[in-house]
Amino acid sequence: MAVRLLYHYKRSYDDGAILEARVWELDKPVTGSAHRFKYRLFYGLPGHRLVGYDNERGKGDHRHAGRREERYVFVSLERLLEDFFTDVDVLRKP
Structure with missing residues (x-):
């Protein structure tokens, strides 16, 4: 499988x-x-x-919020990064 960071x-x-x-970009979906x-x-x-997003093989797209794991609807790479950085910003606010 071809992989490109x-x-x-x-x-x-x-x-x-x-x-x-x-x-990473793959030649076929996980x-x-x-x-x-x-x-x-x-x-x-x-x-x-504290927060994380990944698409572990077999689990598909999902989000971790603390100990909770929930499905994540992937729209685009840009939206994924925006959602992640927004979560981080919320957690970093005093």
């Missing part, structure tokens, strides 16, 4: 939080997804995810 961003915050976003992107978006503390 499209996007990678990592940031460490002064309070210890970590944000990491990776998106099982459970209808698009050709594989992604892993994480925001949290070391060993503790």
Whole structure:
């Protein structure tokens, strides 16, 4: 399977939080997804995810909010990143 890294961003915050976003383009969809992107978006503390989005093989597109996991409706790559960064902004507000 051909894989191409499209996007990678990592940031460490002064309070210890970590944000990491990776998106790859594949030649065919991951099982459970209808698009050709594989992604892993994480925001949290070391060993503790606060919010994340991914499309793990077989599970399809989903979002993690704390310990909760819920289905995510993938519209576009731009919308996915916008939704993720909006969630991070909400969590970072004092």
